[in-house]
Amino acid sequence: xxxxxxxxxxxxxxxxxxxxxxxxxxxxxxxxxxxxxxxxxxxxxxxxxxxxxxxxxxxxxxxxxxxxxxxxxxxxxxxxxxxxxxxxxxxxxxxxxxxxxxxxxxxxxxxxxx
Amino acid sequence: xxxxxxxxxxxxxxxxxxxxxxxxxxxxxxxxxxxxxxxxxxxxxxxxxxxxxxxxxxxxxxxxxxxxxxxxxxxxxxxxxxxxxxxxxxxxxxxxxxxxxxxxxxxxxxxx
Numbered sequence: 001x002x003x004x005x006x007x008x009x010x011x012x013x014x015x016x017x018x019x020x021x022x023x024x025x026x027x028x029x030x031x032x033x034x035x036x037x038x039x040x041x042x043x044x045x046x047x048x049x050x051x052x053x054x055x056x057x058x059x060x061x062x063x064x065x066x067x068x069x070x071x072x073x074x075x076x077x078x079x080x081x082x083x084x085x086x087x088x089x090x091x092x093x094x095x096x097x098x099x100x101x102x103x104x105x106x107x108x109x110x111x112x113x114x
Numbered sequence: 115x116x117x118x119x120x121x122x123x124x125x126x127x128x129x130x131x132x133x134x135x136x137x138x139x140x141x142x143x144x145x146x147x148x149x150x151x152x153x154x155x156x157x158x159x160x161x162x163x164x165x166x167x168x169x170x171x172x173x174x175x176x177x178x179x180x181x182x183x184x185x186x187x188x189x190x191x192x193x194x195x196x197x198x199x200x201x202x203x204x205x206x207x208x209x210x211x212x213x214x215x216x217x218x219x220x221x222x223x224x225x226x
Contacts, residue, residue, distance in 0.1 A: 042203050042217050048212065058213065
């Protein structure tokens with residue numbers, strides 16, 4: 001039973017570029033959430049996808065967008081990259097979008113913006 | 115929105131001692147409180163969680179307590195071992211969302 005998988009594991013981009021990160025949820029899960037974790041900080045909620053729609057969003061600009069596919073996998077897109085976007089991007093999956101559903105995290109994509 | 119504060123930011127204990135990490139939250143509607151352990155370069159892993167209708171939960175050497183009135187919850191690790199060394203994050207989840215609000219983390223170092 002595969003857990004949450006993310007790709008790529010590492011990525012280096014330059015300012016102004018665009019990036020796409022990918023996530024496959026744990027088997028049996030239908031909800032995907034994305035978090036940004038800066039060095040030495042706790043994860044910060046970006047948004048959540050359920051039934052192929054963005055259901056909730058954190059305090060992130062519109063440069064951050066996403067998508068969920070019929071097989072429940074998801075993508076996170078970031079446009080016009082800034083130096084401050086350098087962070088570990090974590091995908092987490094759960095069964096259902098309701099409150100208190102256990103979250104299972106992937107190993108993350110380490111994004112470095114130069 | 116919810117605001118979670120976590121203390122201490124670093125904690126160093128001798129192997130075999132106990133460790134306690136505390137978190138406070140601001141939204142009285144929060145009703146789910148998980149704790150995650152993150153080893154260097156690895157994913158956060160759920161180690162224990164508690165819901166607002168329970169005051170205490172224990173799993174072997176790990177326990178979590180919740181005080182809803184004071185809006186704080188704590189992680190207790192007894193008989194610490196070097197493999198407990200990691201960063202621990204608490205989180206609070208509001209009643210009608212599945213948005214996790216994380217604390218800033220506690221780096222636990224267990225000295226052999």
